[in-house]
Amino acid sequence: xxxxxxxxxxxxxxxxxxxxxxxxxxxxxxxxxxxxxxxxxxxxxxxxxxxxxxxxxxxxxxxxxxxxxxxxxxxxxxxxxxxxxxxxxxxxxxxxxxxxxxxxxxxxxxxxxxxxxxxxxxxxxxxxxxxxxxxxxxxxxxxxxxxxxxxxxxxxxxxxxxxxxxxxxxxxxxxxxxxxxxxxxxxxxxxxxxxxxxxxxxxxxxxxxxxxxxxxxxxxxxxxxxxxxxxxxxxxxxxxxxxxxxxxxxxxxxxxxxxxxxxxxxxxxxxxxxxxxxxxxxxxxxxxxxxxxxxxxxxxxxxxxxxxxxxxxxxxxxxxxxxxxxxxxxxxxxxxxxxxxxxxxxxxx
Numbered sequence: 001x002x003x004x005x006x007x008x009x010x011x012x013x014x015x016x017x018x019x020x021x022x023x024x025x026x027x028x029x030x031x032x033x034x035x036x037x038x039x040x041x042x043x044x045x046x047x048x049x050x051x052x053x054x055x056x057x058x059x060x061x062x063x064x065x066x067x068x069x070x071x072x073x074x075x076x077x078x079x080x081x082x083x084x085x086x087x088x089x090x091x092x093x094x095x096x097x098x099x100x101x102x103x104x105x106x107x108x109x110x111x112x113x114x115x116x117x118x119x120x121x122x123x124x125x126x127x128x129x130x131x132x133x134x135x136x137x138x139x140x141x142x143x144x145x146x147x148x149x150x151x152x153x154x155x156x157x158x159x160x161x162x163x164x165x166x167x168x169x170x171x172x173x174x175x176x177x178x179x180x181x182x183x184x185x186x187x188x189x190x191x192x193x194x195x196x197x198x199x200x201x202x203x204x205x206x207x208x209x210x211x212x213x214x215x216x217x218x219x220x221x222x223x224x225x226x227x228x229x230x231x232x233x234x235x236x237x238x239x240x241x242x243x244x245x246x247x248x249x250x251x252x253x254x255x256x257x258x259x260x261x262x263x264x265x266x267x268x269x270x271x272x273x274x275x276x277x278x279x280x281x282x283x284x285x286x287x288x289x290x291x292x293x294x295x296x297x298x299x300x301x302x303x304x305x306x307x308x309x310x311x312x313x314x315x316x317x318x319x320x321x322x323x324x325x326x327x328x329x330x331x332x333x334x335x336x337x338x339x340x341x342x343x344x345x346x347x348x349x
Contacts, residue, residue, distance in 0.1 A: 011104040012332075013094050013131075014325025015087070016142070017122065019072045020164025020187055020292065022052070022086070023322035024094045027329045031322050032094050037164075039069045039082050048082075051089040060207045074184045075111035075139075075166040076118040080125060087129035095130075103132035107325040107339070109139040111166045112182040135339045137328060139163070139321050140170035141177065143290040145335070146324030147314040151175055156278030157285065158309075160267060161321065162293025164188045167263060169270045171278060175338055179274050183266045185259050187293045191215055197255035198234065202245050206234040218249045220297035221260055222305075260299075264306050271307065286310030290320035 014025035017037070024033035035052030042049050044065045050058060059068050071082040095104060106126050110119060119136060126134045140161050141151070149157040151172050161168040164187045170180040191211040198204050198211075206214075210232060218228045228249040236243040267287075271279065287309055289300060295318075300311040314320050328335045 011095055012107075012329040013091060013104045014107045014109075014322060014329050015090065015126075016109050016139070016319075016321040016325065017072065017087075018163050018321075019070070019075055019166070021318075022090055023319060024090050025322045025326035025329070026094050027326065030326065031319055033090055034319070034322075035090070037070060037072050037086065039071060039086050041067045041069055041082070043067050048085050048089075051086055059209060073165060075163065075182075076114050077121045077125060080121055083121075084125045084128045087125055091126075091130050103130055105133045105135070105329075106131040107135045107137060107142075107328050109137055109142040109321045109325055111163075112138050112140060112168045112170060112177070112180045114182075135328070135332075137325065137335075137339055138168070138170070138177065138180075140168040140180065141172065141338055142324030142328065143168075143314070143320040144170070144172050144288075144324065145327050146320040146322070147288055147290060149288070151338075155285075156274070156281035158270075158282045158287035160287055160289050160294075162186050162263070162289065162291040162296075164292065167266065167291075167293065169267055171270060171274050171282065173278055173281075178278055179270050181266055181270050183262065185262045185266070186291070187215075189259050190219070190256050190293070190296070193255045193259055194219075194252060197251065198232070198245075198247075199237065201251070202247070203237045204232075204234045204243060204245055205237055206232060210234065214247065214252060215256075215296075218247075219252050219256060220249055221253070221256075221302040222298040223249065223253070224298055260302070264303065267303065268307060271309070283309055286312055288312055288314050290314040290317045292318050 012027035016023040022037045026032045036056040038055040040050040040055040040058050069082050071079040077083045110122055123134050140159050143161045144151050144159045152175050154174055156173045158171050166182050167186045168182050171178040194214050195211040198206050218230050229246050232247055233244050294313050303311045
């Protein structure tokens with residue numbers, strides 16, 4: 001009875017609180033917000049100037065009193081007050097599209113294995129931002145639900161969620177995580193690698209947005225096309241003047257090599273500690289890649305070659321976690337055993 005009352009008079013919101021992007025799912029409507037996890041602050045007044053897409057558009061182009069802040073680092077809160085402001089902005093924006101009397105119920109995805117203190121920060125920030133109830137779910141579990149894996153069955157499933165700040169690797173069976181590992185090698189690290197490579201090899205300084213564009217345009221895990229090239233503009237570190245350079249896909253593979261190798265090794269470690277029966281299920285069904293990093297060209301082929309396990313990319317990998325929080329919201333009773341309602345209940349395997 002109360003459930004029906006709450007559904008009628010309040011919204012249910014699912015949030016994929018990512019290092020790079022924040023996606024918001026509104027029950028009954030689907031994903032209504034997909035914006036960068038970026039905030040622009042006025043250092044003179046300590047007030048928020050812009051959030052999300054508007055703030056990202058300002059990157060590299062701000063006057064001295066405007067500071068661009070990423071309040072989440074490696075999937076966890078690094079600036080509590082700014083995260084609260086950002087969450088409040090996204091929750092209010094989602095709520096405004098469908099006004100209800102009561103404050104919303106919120107499900108938030110977090111990386112595997114973060115500490116209770118870090119999890120408490122997420123919980124408190126969401127509460128302060130206007131949530132009535134806060135449920136927390138591990139991101140790989142939400143991603144697995146979002147891509148319709150049979151998580152309740154006595155069958156092993158493996159998901160690798162490559163986000164902006166972290167890559168979460170999880171083997172799931174019977175509504176629980178059998179083996180899991182989270183590493184701080186993901187999309188942002190690959191972008192940093194490209195920026196460092198341009199500085200060291202080309203003696204050229206480029207910005208974060210340019211590094212990301214290079215990664216998306218010609219970044220790949222294995223060679224597949226004939227000599228791809230891209231023109232890049234930046235600042236010459238020797239003369240200090242503007243300069244243009246031509247880079248190739250070979251350069252970018254070399255730049256990303258060490259981080260991609262770390263990612264492969266982390267997945268290998270999880271597979272090596274997975275029970276044999278579950279491992280045989282994974283060898284039969286394969287692993288699924290989700291998150292923005294899953295779209296790095298030829299990454300599935302590289303993983304298959306190195307790990308001898310079939311690899312597929314989830315449909316619309318960027319939204320897998322957000323869609324998972326949406327499925328949880330639609331069937332909250334079915335998934336209550338995998339959620340954490342308050343941080344006193346938190347226990348990690």
